[in-house]
Amino acid sequence: MAVATIAAAPTAIAGGTEADTRRYTAGATQIIMGLVMLLGFGLGTRTAHGASTTFGMTLVSKQGTHVPDWVFPARPVIVALAVVVVLLGAARLAVQLPRRWRLIGTSVVLFCFTFAFMAWSAADPKGGERLILPSVLDSMVIAAVPLVLGALGGVVGERSGVVNVAIEGQLLFGGFMTALVGTATHSLWIGVIAGVLAGALMGLLLAVLAIRYLIEQVVLGVVLNLLALGVTGFLFKSLMQTNQNSYNNLTPFTTVRIPGLASIWVIGPVAFDQPLIVYIAVFLVMLVHLGLFHTRWGLRTRAVGEHPAAADTVGVKVLRLRYRNVMLGGAFAGLGGAWLVGNVGNFTENMTNGKGFIALAAVIFGRWSPFGALAAAALFGFTDALASQTSSLQLPIPSDLLTTLPYVATLFAVAGLIGRVRAPAADGKPYIKG
Amino acid sequence: MRTTNMTRIAATAAVVALAAAGCGSKSTPAASSSTSSTGSTSSTSSSSSSSGSASNANFLACMVTDTGGIDDRSFNASAWKGMQDAQSDGKATVKYLQSTTENDYVPNITQLEGQNCKLIVTVGGLMADATDSQAAAKPGQNFAIVDNSSADTKTNKPIPNVHGLEFNTAQGAFLAGYLAAASSKSGVVATWGGQNIPPVTIYMDGFWEGVQYYNTAKSKSVKVLGWDETNPGSGTFANSFTDTNKGKSITDGFINQGADIIFPVAGGAGRGATASAKAGKAKVIWVDTDGCVSDNEDCSVFLASVTKGIETSVKKIVEDAAAGNYKGGTQDVLDLSNGGTDLVYGQQLGSSIPSALQSEITALKAQITSGAIKIKSPSQPK
Numbered sequence: 001m002a003v004a005t006i007a008a009a010p011t012a013i014a015g016g017t018e019a020d021t022r023r024y025t026a027g028a029t030q031i032i033m034g035l036v037m038l039l040g041f042g043l044g045t046r047t048a049h050g051a052s053t054t055f056g057m058t059l060v061s062k063q064g065t066h067v068p069d070w071v072f073p074a075r076p077v078i079v080a081l082a083v084v085v086v087l088l089g090a091a092r093l094a095v096q097l098p099r100r101w102r103l104i105g106t107s108v109v110l111f112c113f114t115f116a117f118m119a120w121s122a123a124d125p126k127g128g129e130r131l132i133l134p135s136v137l138d139s140m141v142i143a144a145v146p147l148v149l150g151a152l153g154g155v156v157g158e159r160s161g162v163v164n165v166a167i168e169g170q171l172l173f174g175g176f177m178t179a180l181v182g183t184a185t186h187s188l189w190i191g192v193i194a195g196v197l198a199g200a201l202m203g204l205l206l207a208v209l210a211i212r213y214l215i216e217q218v219v220l221g222v223v224l225n226l227l228a229l230g231v232t233g234f235l236f237k238s239l240m241q242t243n244q245n246s247y248n249n250l251t252p253f254t255t256v257r258i259p260g261l262a263s264i265w266v267i268g269p270v271a272f273d274q275p276l277i278v279y280i281a282v283f284l285v286m287l288v289h290l291g292l293f294h295t296r297w298g299l300r301t302r303a304v305g306e307h308p309a310a311a312d313t314v315g316v317k318v319l320r321l322r323y324r325n326v327m328l329g330g331a332f333a334g335l336g337g338a339w340l341v342g343n344v345g346n347f348t349e350n351m352t353n354g355k356g357f358i359a360l361a362a363v364i365f366g367r368w369s370p371f372g373a374l375a376a377a378a379l380f381g382f383t384d385a386l387a388s389q390t391s392s393l394q395l396p397i398p399s400d401l402l403t404t405l406p407y408v409a410t411l412f413a414v415a416g417l418i419g420r421v422r423a424p425a426a427d428g429k430p431y432i433k434g
Numbered sequence: 435m436r437t438t439n440m441t442r443i444a445a446t447a448a449v450v451a452l453a454a455a456g457c458g459s460k461s462t463p464a465a466s467s468s469t470s471s472t473g474s475t476s477s478t479s480s481s482s483s484s485s486g487s488a489s490n491a492n493f494l495a496c497m498v499t500d501t502g503g504i505d506d507r508s509f510n511a512s513a514w515k516g517m518q519d520a521q522s523d524g525k526a527t528v529k530y531l532q533s534t535t536e537n538d539y540v541p542n543i544t545q546l547e548g549q550n551c552k553l554i555v556t557v558g559g560l561m562a563d564a565t566d567s568q569a570a571a572k573p574g575q576n577f578a579i580v581d582n583s584s585a586d587t588k589t590n591k592p593i594p595n596v597h598g599l600e601f602n603t604a605q606g607a608f609l610a611g612y613l614a615a616a617s618s619k620s621g622v623v624a625t626w627g628g629q630n631i632p633p634v635t636i637y638m639d640g641f642w643e644g645v646q647y648y649n650t651a652k653s654k655s656v657k658v659l660g661w662d663e664t665n666p667g668s669g670t671f672a673n674s675f676t677d678t679n680k681g682k683s684i685t686d687g688f689i690n691q692g693a694d695i696i697f698p699v700a701g702g703a704g705r706g707a708t709a710s711a712k713a714g715k716a717k718v719i720w721v722d723t724d725g726c727v728s729d730n731e732d733c734s735v736f737l738a739s740v741t742k743g744i745e746t747s748v749k750k751i752v753e754d755a756a757a758g759n760y761k762g763g764t765q766d767v768l769d770l771s772n773g774g775t776d777l778v779y780g781q782q783l784g785s786s787i788p789s790a791l792q793s794e795i796t797a798l799k800a801q802i803t804s805g806a807i808k809i810k811s812p813s814q815p816k
Contacts, residue, residue: 130691132687142682252709344679344682345712348705349677390689391668391669392687399668407484
């Protein structure tokens with residue numbers, strides 16, 4: 001990346017415009033990626049001696065038909081992909097392509113790079129190592145759910161002008177209440193409802209302190225996260241840890257198999273044999289998208305987030321709308337917390353482990369849009385799953401480095417595909433009438 | 435007006451939050467009576483035991499916990515249980531201070547020094563620096579440290595008023611690896627850790643070696659996923675000891691790769707493995723404590739547990755010191771031969787382990803103790 005920038009810089013000064021600079025940088029980066037693929041993956045020792053790549057295609061953990069392994073010669077495939085990437089990079093460097101083609105080109109490059117990495121990691125002359133593709137995808141779905149729900153919580157709040165840094169705390173408190181109420185009532189689903197309400201309550205606290213008392217919203221969010229961590233940690237130790245069976249022991253979610261669709265080749269068990277909340281999360285993404293961009297509520301929300309004074313003059317109740325949206329956002333995050341608990345069947349101190357902050361990043365990388373947040377969460381979930389599942393394949397990459405993959409990939413995707421983002425104009429700014 | 439009001443409320447909110455954050459594990463000087471929610475406390479409080487008959491009940495032994503606190507269901511809880519056992523034997527009076535952060539180690543030790551503690555037990559290798567510097571500064575005060583040697587962390591010379599307790603858990607894990615390899619129907623077993631650090635990888639090394647030993651002895655080729663002692667930079671880690679969802683996803687991944695015995699070395703995050711195993715596709719071998727005792731509701735998936743004998747060894751050093759046999763400047767390396775580690779079978783699944791295999795494991799235990807089998811893990815105590 002840095003090399004590319006330096007190489008491109010002198011030409012950019014000579015050539016002039018910013019578009020040229022971007023073109024050179026992008027083209028050079030893509031060529032470098034192609035060379036990494038060629039020299040590191042394609043011609044490295046791992047793919048030597050006619051090694052073949054084995055992708056497992058059956059998800060053992062779910063019911064379904066056995067799909068035969070996908071085996072192909074590693075070196076020729078990776079080299080071919082590398083050549084494609086180098087050519088695309090050269091094309092990008094040489095001509096100023098229209099935006100649509102640029103995006104397609106970048107997407108193809110990222111896909112080829114990812115595929116080459118997977119093919120390389122699962123390459124083995126003896127044919128012993130395998131990467132199970134549907135397992136990576138299944139892991140991605142499971143990891144993306146709390147991120148996308150948390151991010152939705154951020155989107156509805158920030159679209160109406162209130163920054164929500166407290167997603168982490170809402171996830172945690174929602175999860176805690178799910179475990180507590182769910183165990184007490186012997187019903188996971190009553191627990192889930194309690195988790196959603198707990199998230200909304202955290203949202204209300206954020207709204208009151210941010211809207212009524214005008215506290216700086218980022219600082220407030222951080223404080224609320226500490227509050228949630230402290231309170232749930234204290235109650236976990238004093239209540240749950242000593243008596244798991246009465247306060248913290250749930251039967252985890254079971255999967256809901258959609259007949260027909262779940263039998264689709266490879267994708268079926270991943271997409272259509274999941275717990276109910278996975279479907280609910282996808283449904284909520286669509287619902288919030290429709291709501292934000294096709295309803296009166298959405299128009300008002302966006303108006304309040306961009307220019308609250310103008311919205312006020314045409315009769316929109318700015319503060320009331322903000323209260324509602326921040327609570328709604330908290331409820332989404334609370335559902336995310338309920339998922340974290342329902343997925344494993346119990347609550348653990350600090351079990352969110354920073355997922356709320358990744359969700360916050362997904363809000364921004366997703367350009368404050370529901371589908372953007374979904375894509376960002378899926379990208380993060382995918383690279384996280386890939387890093388953890390390739391870690392057992394004896395790669396010559398230290399495991400500590402491999403675990404940074406999700407963050408590095410997110411940086412590349414943002415730089416290559418997203419570029420500049422713009423927050424709602426009134427995001428984080430309290431509205432004081434008059 | 436508006437601003438001051440706002441500031442005041444912000445400050446109040448912050449204080450409330452921080453206070454609440456702290457009360458989860460604030461370093462409170464607590465006598466044993468006020469706490470002990472471990473559920474396993476048969477011992478008496480400090481006040482009542484002082485009326486005990488034994489002459490040494492006025493031997494005051496004090497403990498500083500690591501950040502996990504005495505309810506962590508892990509090494510702090512075990513160490514505190516050992517202290518309490520010494521008290522209920524009438525050999526000592528015990529108390530503890532809890533560390534909320536690593537910055538509490540030194541102040542907590544200093545506070546106990548001022549309370550006439552005859553022996554200060556510090557728990558966990560992370561406390562080594564604090565213990566060593568305090569011991570050097572106060573030569574008349576006796577210390578014991580769990581999970582570290584008596585050697586100074588900087589100069590590597592033994593400190594005369596520090597008694598070290600070290601555990602060679604690689605030996606217990608070796609037996610677990612052998613058991614896993616022999617019990618696997620798919621020929622694939624897996625292990626993963628919380629972080630790539632020696633207290634974790636010592637277990638993974640032992641497990642890996644146990645599987646290799648089985649393969650050589652029986653001419654099999656059982657595969658270990660997630661760790662290879664010969665390639666210690668690689669391996670599968672959750673990078674968390676609390677993220678149960680990550681633990682479940684790692685375990686699901688291993689099950690999809692064919693593994694049917696899982697050995698998670700990740701504290702609370704390991705419960706993600708039990709959640710995954712409950713679907714019926716795999717069994718779990720637990721670490722540090724007997725899973726069927728510490729996590730009874732998941733007992734149905736525990737094939738066995740590799741235990742670490744912190745409880746008995748802490749009890750022993752306290753009682754020895756009370757009897758005047760304090761051995762500063764030395765360390766006890768605890769292993770299979772003296773209860774420092776062991777393999778205990780699951781209360782429910784243990785009966786499914788064939789008796790022939792059980793006697794093979796008993797024989798292995800003897801061979802490890804006698805030195806006939808050498809474990810190579812570089813993380814072992816020297």
